[in-house]
Amino acid sequence: MIHQRLTNYMAQRKATLLGVGPMSLNCVDAAIELANEYAVPLMLIASRRQIDAEEFGGGYVNNWNTWDFANYVIDKDVQGKIILARDHGGPWQSTKEVDKNLSLRRAMESAKRSFKADIDAGFQMLHIDPSVDIHARPDVDEVLDRIYELYEYCWSYAQQVGRDVIFEIGTEEQSGSTNTQEELEYTLESMKQYCARNNYPFPSFVVIQTGTKVKEMQNVGSFDKPLRVANELPAEIQVPQMIEICNKYGIFIKEHNTDYLSTEALQWHPRLGIHASNVAPEFGVAETVALLDIMEQNEMKDLSERFLQLAYDSNKWRKWMLKDTKAGDRERSMIAGHYVFATDSCKAIKEEVDFRLADIELDRYLKDAVKVSILRYMEAFRLVRKW
Secondary structure (H helix, E strand, O other), rough: OHHHHHHHHHHOOOEEEEEEOOOHHHHHHHHHHHHHHOOOEEEEOOOOOOEOOHOOOOOOOOOEEEHHHHHHHHHOOOOOOOEEEEEEEEOOOOOHHHHHHOHHHHHHHHHHHHHHHHHHHHOOEEEEEOOOOOOOOOOOHHHHHHHHHHHHHHHHHHHHHOOOOOOOOOOOOOOEEEHHHHHHHHHHHHHHHHHHHHOOOOOOOEOOEOOOOOOOOOOOOOOOOOOOOOOOOHHHHHHHHHHHHHHHHOOEEOOOOOOOOOOOHHHHHHOOOOOOOEHHHHHHHHHHHHHHHHHHHHHHHHHHHHHHHHHOOOOOHHHOOOOOOOOHHHHHHHOOOOOOOOOOHHHHHHHHHHHHHOOOHHHHHHHHHHHHHHHHHHHHOOOOOOO
């Protein structure tokens, strides 16, 4: 039912679907309100670091576990426009599995328990992504074997408890370049044979690399670059060929790391036929920038400095930095800002800001800033009309 609903919507609108990373409570509220206001399906794509089962300690977003997050969204999504989606579910996708140095077997068992919590909570879309391995560099067949094991577990359990779920598969991490047609064809043909042998539904989405990669507060991939990348077909040639392969197999393309692309590049997505795209860090940065702006425009430099130090000290910016970075401490804090929103220290800062502001409700102001950022994608992707 979910697959058919999305198929019908994309056929009617010739649009690209948007996956919104739930970067904060305000970001989640912004996505729900926009989806309901414009009667548009939006995917809330929760990574395991953001939202996870209670046994894994939940996640950094509003200190929610899987159950609490799903209940919050389902209750607020009065028109049923939000699709709850697990992003990057799989072994070692939780930092706790990495910290414990789990073996493959233990990490797979852990991933299954996380998926079980997703299904129980009402998640409708599961991204099975075993591309991370802390012990080896598995080849494509080994990765596919891990997909098969997780796919079988999730589908069988969903059937057992009567849940309607669709699947997204991915076989490698985003590199900023594009996939080869040969590896995409091999992946889909292997998956087709596996599903046919076991009478499982074919996945709805496959992640392909279109030349997008997020570092710092920019997209450093080849998709939006005016210059050609050596030994690589440009996106406007490569992507349609990938889509042709996907159409042959009846599967939708899903692009990750779409953040910070130019509006012109985003407008090419529905023209090229890219079926869906994920955006996450950009929305967290949009809220961080809005928080800094309102503090600094209202003579609260003491609070802005406290927030910047809190974000910097989290060290969450480290994974996003370019090797030859020229970013200063302020930029690093802006990249990491959304990771600390749910901490007691940040809540205390926001309460003080709220107290000092005369006639502005802080969280409404921040939510509206995130809405502007999300709307840029919705308009470019033809999900809403720009009048």
